Amino acid sequence: MKKAKSSEPLVRISKRTDISPKLSVGVRVIAIAAAFIVCALVITAITNGRAMPWDVYSQMLKGAFGTVRRVKITLRDTCALLCLGLALAPAFKMRFWNIGAEGQALIGALASTVIIKLCPGLPWWLMLLVMLVASVVAGALWGVIPAAFKATIGANETLFTLMMNYVAYQLVNVVCIFWEKQKGSSDIGVFDRGTLPKLFGVDYGISIVVILLLTAIIYVYMKYSKQGYEISVVGESENTARYIGINVKKVIIRTMMISGGLCGLAGFLLVSGTHHTLNTGIVGGNGFTAIIVAWLAHLNPIFMLLTSFFVSFLDIGTAQIATSCQLNTYASDIVVGIALFFILGCEFFINYKVVFRNSKKAKEAA
Amino acid sequence: MGFDLVYFLQRAVAQALPLLFGSNGEILNEKAGSLNLGIPGIMVSGGVAGIVSATIYENSVANPKGWIGLLISLLSSIACSLLVSLIYCVLTVTLRANQNVTGLAITTFGTGLGNYFGGAIASLLGLSSNTITTTVNAYKTPIIPFYDKLGAVGTIFFSHGFLFYVGVMIAVVSAIILKKTRVGLNLRAVGENPATADAAGINVTKYKYITTCLGGIVAGLGGLYFAIDYSNGLWDTQSFGERGWLAIALVIFVMWKPNLALVGSFLFGALYIADVFVPNLTPLTKEIFKMLPYVVTIIVLIATSFAKKKENQPPQSLGLAYFREER
Numbered sequence: 001m002k003k004a005k006s007s008e009p010l011v012r013i014s015k016r017t018d019i020s021p022k023l024s025v026g027v028r029v030i031a032i033a034a035a036f037i038v039c040a041l042v043i044t045a046i047t048n049g050r051a052m053p054w055d056v057y058s059q060m061l062k063g064a065f066g067t068v069r070r071v072k073i074t075l076r077d078t079c080a081l082l083c084l085g086l087a088l089a090p091a092f093k094m095r096f097w098n099i100g101a102e103g104q105a106l107i108g109a110l111a112s113t114v115i116i117k118l119c120p121g122l123p124w125w126l127m128l129l130v131m132l133v134a135s136v137v138a139g140a141l142w143g144v145i146p147a148a149f150k151a152t153i154g155a156n157e158t159l160f161t162l163m164m165n166y167v168a169y170q171l172v173n174v175v176c177i178f179w180e181k182q183k184g185s186s187d188i189g190v191f192d193r194g195t196l197p198k199l200f201g202v203d204y205g206i207s208i209v210v211i212l213l214l215t216a217i218i219y220v221y222m223k224y225s226k227q228g229y230e231i232s233v234v235g236e237s238e239n240t241a242r243y244i245g246i247n248v249k250k251v252i253i254r255t256m257m258i259s260g261g262l263c264g265l266a267g268f269l270l271v272s273g274t275h276h277t278l279n280t281g282i283v284g285g286n287g288f289t290a291i292i293v294a295w296l297a298h299l300n301p302i303f304m305l306l307t308s309f310f311v312s313f314l315d316i317g318t319a320q321i322a323t324s325c326q327l328n329t330y331a332s333d334i335v336v337g338i339a340l341f342f343i344l345g346c347e348f349f350i351n352y353k354v355v356f357r358n359s360k361k362a363k364e365a366a
Numbered sequence: 367m368g369f370d371l372v373y374f375l376q377r378a379v380a381q382a383l384p385l386l387f388g389s390n391g392e393i394l395n396e397k398a399g400s401l402n403l404g405i406p407g408i409m410v411s412g413g414v415a416g417i418v419s420a421t422i423y424e425n426s427v428a429n430p431k432g433w434i435g436l437l438i439s440l441l442s443s444i445a446c447s448l449l450v451s452l453i454y455c456v457l458t459v460t461l462r463a464n465q466n467v468t469g470l471a472i473t474t475f476g477t478g479l480g481n482y483f484g485g486a487i488a489s490l491l492g493l494s495s496n497t498i499t500t501t502v503n504a505y506k507t508p509i510i511p512f513y514d515k516l517g518a519v520g521t522i523f524f525s526h527g528f529l530f531y532v533g534v535m536i537a538v539v540s541a542i543i544l545k546k547t548r549v550g551l552n553l554r555a556v557g558e559n560p561a562t563a564d565a566a567g568i569n570v571t572k573y574k575y576i577t578t579c580l581g582g583i584v585a586g587l588g589g590l591y592f593a594i595d596y597s598n599g600l601w602d603t604q605s606f607g608e609r610g611w612l613a614i615a616l617v618i619f620v621m622w623k624p625n626l627a628l629v630g631s632f633l634f635g636a637l638y639i640a641d642v643f644v645p646n647l648t649p650l651t652k653e654i655f656k657m658l659p660y661v662v663t664i665i666v667l668i669a670t671s672f673a674k675k676k677e678n679q680p681p682q683s684l685g686l687a688y689f690r691e692e693r
Contacts, residue, residue, distance in 0.1 A: 015691060046482065048490045097466055097685070099403070155671040156680050158401060158466060159618050163660045163667070166608060166615075170657035177650045186649065288470050295467040328485040330603065333478020340471035341453060348461035 012355045024350050031346030032310075035339040039314070042338060043321055043331070050325040063320025064313050074309075074316055076204050076274065079211040082308040083269065084283075084290035086211070086218045087262030089299045090255050091143075092291075093222060095235040100146065100161030102287025103168035104139040104260045106280070108267025110172050111138035113278040116194040116271075117179050127194050132268050139264015140257045142168065147256030151249040165287070172280050188278050196273045207273035214262070219301040231255055263287070289336075296343055314339055374643045375522045375636075379530070380596060382635030384409065386533045387588025388613025389620065389627050390540060394581030396622060397544060398574045399557040400458060401685040403469025405585050406610020407476020408450050412586020413593035414480035415439075415446030417601055418487050420498040420594075425491065432504025439501060439594065447586025450476050451579045459574045462687040473610070480589070484601030498599040505529075505594050529591040534628065536584055541625035553577060557681035560688040570688055588613070612638070615663040621670060621678040634659050 040053040091098040111134040146160035181189035199205025222228040297303035318332035395402040416439035424430040457463040513524035544550040555563040620626035641652035670678045
């Protein structure tokens with residue numbers, strides 16, 4: 001008896017089959033609370049004591065919501081992130097690792113720019129329409145290329161989409177130089193055309209409405225449509241999908257067309273609603289951050305509202321602290337990174353059960 | 367102005383080194399089944415750790431010695447990369463978090479950490495300047511003092527500091543270990559099929575932890591090289607660019623073989639600066655030139671998937687967490 005006991009490992013891990021909603025929310029709340037506490041301490045440490053932990057939150061809140069303008073900017077950033085997260089959700093559900101949202105959005109922005117530069121004579125509504133179509137098609141194309149190679153010859157999609165980002169990046173540089181305002185500046189200048197009409201007093205008002213609508217559409221598409229069902233079957237098991245008569249290749253290509261197309265739409269909104277210019281920084285790494293946003297939300301568009309807001313809030317809040325301490329804003333990347341570690345780590349306790357050798361539960365089970 | 371081939375090749379080697387270290391580190395990671403997208407972050411933080419520690423040392427001692435500064439920056443770079451890699455290991459191996467997402471979070475964290483301290487160190491310590499000339503000069507003294515007597519070969523290969531030799535040695539050693547030794551065989555088994563490796567009595571967790579951390583340290587040295595040698599000890603947040611991602615591209619390009627990485631990194635290094643040396647390029651064609659490494663990588667990726675040769679494929683379990691009870 002004694003011998004058998006000592007051969008049992010000290011800690012044992014087993015998969016949870018089900019978890020009560022109370023516990024799963026509880027674990028996440030604890031993780032986020034821990035993240036906030038650690039982040040505050042880290043901010044104090046890296047600013048060499050210029051921002052005390054108790055000042056941190058009030059400063060963060062001030063940075064994100066201090067004025068009406070700041071609330072609008074927080075909303076804008078949240079939506080920019082959300083849009084790309086929504087675009088990624090169907091692809092990830094299919095277990096297709098689209099790391100190329102950054103490039104797909106950039107190429108969409110590039111397509112909008114080309115329309116602005118090539119057809120300056122169009123009436124404003126027609127120009128916006130053509131820009132929209134061009135951006136969606138360009139983004140879809142950028143997504144379909146890796147998908148086609150994945151579906152036909154099994155090329156690793158993570159690496160392929162990653163590389164496509166930098167091809168897009170260089171193409172944007174080429175376009176910026178081609179239409180540069182002053183020779184040698186590589187600056188394409190601010191566009192006076194192809195601007196969305198104002199809503200709520202800002203150019204990006206329409207973008208916000210569109211993206212919120214999109215959230216509902218993607219939710220319904222993934223949860224209730226036949227195509228959404230096909231996506232989740234392919235994601236769970238390609239063999240099962242084949243067995244029940246789903247054309248896997250078609251689903252992969254179609255889903256990436258949607259994913260890339262939505263990224264292209266994000267690019268269009270960035271050019272027409274937010275930046276009114278083109279450079280390699282307009283997506284600003286959101287294509288990568290959106291991967292994290294989508295994953296943390298378990299690919300659920302409604303939860304993505306929360307996660308994209310959470311990440312934007314941390315980002316803007318920390319940038320505010322760094323600026324007020326006259327330090328650089330890269331501090332916000334550190335804080336966002338740490339918060340993500342906590343939330344990623346807590347998923348383990350939701351998916352797995354940890355049983356200690358001498359714990360009550362283990363004895364009960366025996 | 368004529369085209370100086372020797373100078374071009376010498377600069378190509380200099381450009382190749384961060385890529386060599388980075389891709390070597392990533393190869394070690396991927397061979398153990400970890401697709402570590404945190405390598406760019408580890409490189410930046412590892413590099414800046416070297417600068418920051420040398421800055422602190424040079425400003426706290428009356429007569430700083432170059433080799434001590436160098437040793438300190440080397441050790442802190444290793445410590446920093448190790449620490450960041452450990453975060454990745456704990457999250458992906460022990461807590462089985464998704465590798466892609468964790469890797470990207472590591473890159474966000476690592477580049478943030480590096481760029482923040484790289485930019486703010488002078489302000490944080492209340493210094494007027496943050497040059498680390500003593501350390502950099504010590505580094506830049508060539509190991510082989512008579513290198514200029516070796517002609518072109520000497521200038522191209524032996525005019526670099528000691529990290530050049532370290533990088534080449536690591537590539538050769540890891541190629542031999544992966545290909546010829548029992549440890550390498552076990553490691554490859556872990557990357558291809560952890561369940562089988564586990565059944566054969568290989569400690570999957572141990573192998574993953576050790577190789578991922580070693581890989582991280584190697585990649586961090588690439589950052590250190592860039593910080594001390596290329597940037598002369600002054601960190602500019604923009605200049606590191608996409609070198610980390612290019613290193614990951616290189617892994618595919620050399621088909622997960624460290625010995626090929628020696629040649630591949632040299633080629634990528636040459637391509638990276640070719641736009642400066644090829645005459646009569648306009649700014650526009652320069653940008654097209656910079657696209658080449660990525661396009662070439664995509665072509666290699668397509669070609670290897672098409673050929674379906676077993677030894678040129680990514681490790682089978684790349685990107686997947688291993689849980690013993692899940693078969």
